[in-house]
Amino acid sequence: MTSSSAGAEPRIPASVLASPAYQANQEAAILREARSAGRRAGHWLRSLAGRPGWGNPEPHPVLALGDAVETALGLLNPSDTDTRDPHTGEITEGHGGVRAEVRERLWAPPAVFGSTLTSDQIVRVLAIVGATRIAADLHRYGDYTDDLPVLVAAIDHAVAGN
Numbered sequence: 001m002t003s004s005s006a007g008a009e010p011r012i013p014a015s016v017l018a019s020p021a022y023q024a025n026q027e028a029a030i031l032r033e034a035r036s037a038g039r040r041a042g043h044w045l046r047s048l049a050g051r052p053g054w055g056n057p058e059p060h061p062v063l064a065l066g067d068a069v070e071t072a073l074g075l076l077n078p079s080d081t082d083t084r085d086p087h088t089g090e091i092t093e094g095h096g097g098v099r100a101e102v103r104e105r106l107w108a109p110p111a112v113f114g115s116t117l118t119s120d121q122i123v124r125v126l127a128i129v130g131a132t133r134i135a136a137d138l139h140r141y142g143d144y145t146d147d148l149p150v151l152v153a154a155i156d157h158a159v160a161g162n
């Protein structure tokens with residue numbers, strides 16, 4: 001008598017896992033989830049800016065961060081990598097889909113210190129921005145299918161306040 005595991009997930013053959021079509025499908029699903037996480041994080045960050053007590057005529061600093069996080073995670077593009085011109089050898093720097101002005105907002109010194117945010121909220125803001133910065137550089141230093149789901153989970157964890 002053999003035992004079977006009810007409800008166990010079927011194993012996907014290694015040949016299927018390695019196929020370009022399967023990899024592209026996985027990457028597309030991961031990028032969709034990153035866009036969704038960006039929307040959730042952007043919404044949460046912008047909600048912090050509406051808190052009373054800011055009292056500064058300038059917009060609250062998390063407004064720009066909320067927009068930058070949402071935009072960056074929505075623009076991720078694994079094929080936007082460094083390329084070398086075959087004729088001149090000149091290298092054109094890739095950006096992973098994240099435009100320069102969005103990167104500037106993400107890499108600007110976080111001006112959330114001394115704002116109306118609690119220590120817990122500041123830590124959560126920094127976690128979201130840090131994970132988004134890493135995601136924006138995965139085209140150079142990481143793997144979208146392995147690393148992006150972990151970063152998305154970290155962002156969602158910070159948004160949820162866990």
